[in-house]
Amino acid sequence: MAEESPQVASDHWHLRDAHELARQHGVDPAHGLLADEASRRAQQHGPNEIQGRPGRSLWGQFLDQFKDFMVLVLMGAAVISGVIGDLIDTLAILVIVLLNAAIGFVQAWRADKAMAALQQLAATHATVLRGGQTLVIAASELVPGDIVLLEAGNQIPADLRLIEIAQLKVDESALTGESVTVAKHTSTLSGVAHALGDRLNMAFKGTTATHGRGRGLVVATGMATELGKVAGLLDRDTDRSTPLQLRLAAFGKRLALAVIAICVVIFLVGVLRGEAPVLMILTAVSLAVAAIPEALPAVVTVLLALGARRMVSLNALIRRLPSVETLGSVTFICSDKTGTLTQNRMHAELLLADGQEWVPGSGLAGPLHLELLRAAALCNDANRNRDGVWQGDPTETALTQVALEAGLDKAELERQFERVQELPFDSERKRMSTLHRVENSFIAYTKGAPESVIPLCSSQWRVDGSVPLQPAALLAAAEAMAAQGLRVLALACRTHVTLPAPGSVEALESGLSLIGLIGLIDPPRLEAAVAVRDCQTAGITPVMITGDHPATALAIARRLGIVTDGEAEVLTGRELATMTESALRERVASVRVYARVDPAQKIRIVEALQARGEFVAMTGDGVNDAPALKRADIGVAMGRGGTDVAREASSLVLLDDNFATIVAAVREGRRIYDNIRKFVRYAMTGNSGEIWTIFLAPMLGLPIPLLPIHILWVNLVTDGLPGLALAAEPAERGIMQRPPRPPQESLFAHGLWQHILWVGLLIGGLCLLVQAWALSTGHAHWQTMVFTVLTLSQMAHVLAVRSETESLWRLGLGTNRPLLGAVLLTFVLQMATIYVPVLNPIFKTEPLSLAELLLCLGASAVVFVAVEIEKVWLRRRRQRLAASRP
Template identity: 50%
Template structure:
């Protein structure tokens, strides 16, 4: 049934209830039949299943097999670190399992804990969980709506529905039936929704839905149905793991067969093949990725971006569009007077020149001071101990206007006490208050400009300039409020609207809106320069959304108009995807539609970040590749569904977080390039040696040492590479781009082959010269890997980026060289690794061979740079 279309009598008849409420017996029976008014939580997976899930990744499986192989061949020292890496990653993964359950738990907390109802004809306080359809619930300012209600009484009742619909202004409620059957929840003004908050007035409603049948529970279902999205890096590493494992098996099989054909011992070839397989796997990769993400998350937290799910750090690097809520995200979530029309002029609050009257001075004569007096005195908002003022947000904005101009509201109320009033009602759209002024009385009237103007004296009516100013404000989606006053010799005996609200003198008009955050426009501009498309999705009205979008730069006046939520009904997936490619603003959107818009963008290949603070945003936050919630104004539901929380509620913080995410992602790719090219060099060397008629160049333990030493410290130091200046001037990395794309695969194979060939030449020379060739090749591979670490830092030459711009890497190189020196020259380690000491001439040859790798890479960069300049 469309409850908003039904009359109050029809509603009671359908629910078998009345103005006196249900009887206690009937309420008990309905509670037994319908169940409690709660949102059930989705049961989580068992601890065993969560632990098991951490070991299903192919790369993790390969690492575990490698650890077992290392242990079998007696290399416990290499097996232990590999197992430790796997365990650390599993522990980190376990901490992320309760995200959806936490969001649903927060939904339960949003509903009122108690409710005031009429049962047996009497007023009673009951637990909100005991509400049933047909209960009559009494409402007053400050209460959380405990169930979905069809309103039956409204005395200036206003409800803040921003958490559910996204509309910034409280909704003034009515009780009359509505004709349109397809109204969005935010337009059904005769309904009150569970989890929203009454902020003004009082009212009553009959319960039409409880528990899982409420609008709020619908969001809980969307959250429960949400699935975890794999990040770009997780997808790429999964593909990489499959290709790597296949390649390793082929190479090791060929090497094993070639060695046997050369007459090498069976056991030696078996151990070498196994060692090479272990060496080919970048076992430090999961640890490096985890540490890089953790350090990035720590850095982001210092900049007010709290990461709830570690992979979200690198996910930011691939974001192609940001779907942002308006209220509290792009705007301040605080109604504010931004313009004033007075004496035919449009002024900002800072341009008003007025002086607060003092005791005994009477009323001021200038309109600016009188307007501020009217804003302060014709006002029912009241200070609260927490969170600023309490009351109607527009009245709070007017009181703040007075305060900002040094008109102390509390002092003015004592100086000009209110002695009578005509409350606001939606029919006449006016409110009037009467105040003592020494021996006289003054009345201040506020309301719609049209209603005010029609009640002013002909010579005191608003002039053409003020009317034009008000029309311009309305065109910019500001809520206009007119003010007038009248002197009285004494308080009228009969205070009625016909007498008290006529013969007025016009003062001015105010324009009220929820203004954009000062830094939002610059943040939007930076997003666009980084190839990221910002899109506004809000439950607010189209005019308001469009005005804010134009002001912050999300859209221009020439762009297609905002898409209204009802226009999305009936669209299939293809039509929605096509619309998603054009629309920049969506208004009057329901929570389920936000989710569908995100899906439509994803179907176009977009990598979506969704920002928001309300309950209405939670399902889309969970569905998006990265959900971003507001930390101050954000609901617990939104935070529970998000991957990242903005601690300062600042949209601009997202830009810094994206920049950091891009830096970390590129550094992870640097490590992968470094590790794979270095490992490829070892593989080429060991693989080609038998075919070149040379003995095996390395022993199994030396191969494992190379991997353990060079993939750890230098690899981790590469993740500290600072961001380049043009990082936010480049488009996002396409989510479908693979690890070997963009020339990385060619680079890895080229430099891996170069390392292998130089190593073979060094081995051949060492054998013919009768020097300790194996120790020389062993050390050459360590030093050449360090050269590769310097090369992968940037496509720019070393002299361009600066040798000391990554000091952690220089430190890691120094420590690595010292450890290798210990392996070469300390007798206990010589015995373990089967090495011999190298004299200075032999070491010079080794350093020269490694320097050849560095020089070749740097020369290639310089040539590429020169060619690029000549073409430009």
């Protein structure tokens, strides 16, 4: 082996013979690279990745925390205060600002880390030959000389010189801008000047295989690919804010203007009352920094990112962050049947040939059934891995297994009947065909849906010849099998004396002789039936969309509870094709099962539901599903059986291809949105309390109750750990018994604004009552008491807002341990500012007597009691509303 992997001029790969290129790259196309050689080349060439702009350094992210204008103003005012003479106060304020920046930096770092973990999980993979074995590896691990296997739906993982193809077509629009798919070949091109779109024997990184299969030699990776060469043109900022973040940012700007106006009033009133101007500047700016919710969008990012990371443990991979907040709005879930609602463990249940039935395992198969199984094993793309396990489509692996049980080994059959041509399956034809060499002739096998295959047949196959076909009787037999919940396939054949023209559909799929029907069963998932019930309870309508026979779809839908035993309405693709848009909009309101639907028709179903105001989640796994996934409000792709194209088009990937996971993700989405509301309720109410306290004091003839250091400290310890700990709040009881949230509903709906105002006013009122009492009774510690009441009131409030309607005692103190720990830590820190002597001059506090401390605790407890009373009122109000509904 050479010391370095051979290099070939990058502009000339399409001009070189594929096998000669493989030899130069030191690889046998039939076996691929050895693992050791692949590892060596990976070190030489680096990862197969397109390099984007470098991310912000940790130091840069930390400095970003000081870009806020009000923070800069506060730091400037603190420095001026220090120059005038109060150096300790200035240093204390600067330390708190630094601590606040550190907390913001850690929050951003956690969000970035969570999103990086999600992106790693969402990385594309490639199927390669290495050491004669077929492996699935991360696309970033590909090296020049690797042999890559392609199928329809794969994203091309590197620049490839094609070696073998079977009807391979590629969508190169991502690279060339041409929207028409390109048919590929393996022949060497002549001449010199060939545009990218004309290099038909190449497949380029970033493009997509849409049809057929192929095998290619990796000739360039990473930045050496054609896509890498234009990476600078593609480099753009992809960090987009979620709708909720944008709404909160806009709200924050409007609120900032109001807060600044209030701060100006406070400054003027304080100066007029004789307070020091520098003190009033610091007070006003400190209040603005504490009360303006400039960090809300950033905190929401943290909550969404951590929620998305948690969803991975539920086998739901979020690819687009806005989906986390919108999952709770889903009203319709349109799901595929096979593998999502069913177990994806197909096995052959019944074979029917020339009117004779055979049940696998019930005895020896007769000649007719053996021929049917031979056709099923040969017209089949399943293959065995190194462990002897069949890989491929579950239907095809089930067919190979039942053939093997009858004594027909697929590998042996393929040696006897060499495959020389094929027409891969596609969703339009609903069938596939293969052509095999048999001594001096050829035999074509076709497999597909009965209504797709039977019209192509002119006779019924028998061992001793053929007889005229009875299409109506055969279609009725297929219907009866489907009504039992079986997936029915028809298999047919035709003998050819000479080799037909390559790719000729007419030659391979006409004048066929029907061999028989095979019925396979794919039992429903046990958890899917429970998930369907959960959907219906949560106000979500589950809908089955499948390419299977209508009777099969209806039988499975009944077993899952999607339709009741009395319902029999199934809308077929043929009927849908004849319907107007207005008629379809009316029909989708009642249809729960769609059968024989092609991917293009899924888009019409989604649009019809959306036209009725529904918020639609749609599942898909194939290339042609991508437009429907993009059109749906939540596109859901399959992680195991899905294609790269479908995953790229989706916003949610099911790592286990399970319908129940969609429902679990919806539940988690509702929990995350609830917790965002709780955080906003808590943080904004605290800010409201601070504003009321400082704004009303001078209006009532009281001195400024809090110093700048107090305001910043309260903002630091209350908005930090306790607020973020609300993200760990478990889902509320009955979270899946309430209807979906309207997608355009304001975050401040359902009385949130009113709560922020009245509870904030209550906190401010309690602080001022304590201040007035302390001043009137000669207590010198009045400012420390106000400072303590403000801090502890917010701790009482955070415990009360764990649920909008449920009592804390019913929730249980220990059900959110991070929050309980954060509250206790905040209490200890607050006590330290009061009772640790070295901290008294920094925070301008004095030790409180036991009676004074108990008074502060009692005043703070009023907030908790008041919010609990509010929840009792809300519960009774909701009960009255529920009772009044018909």
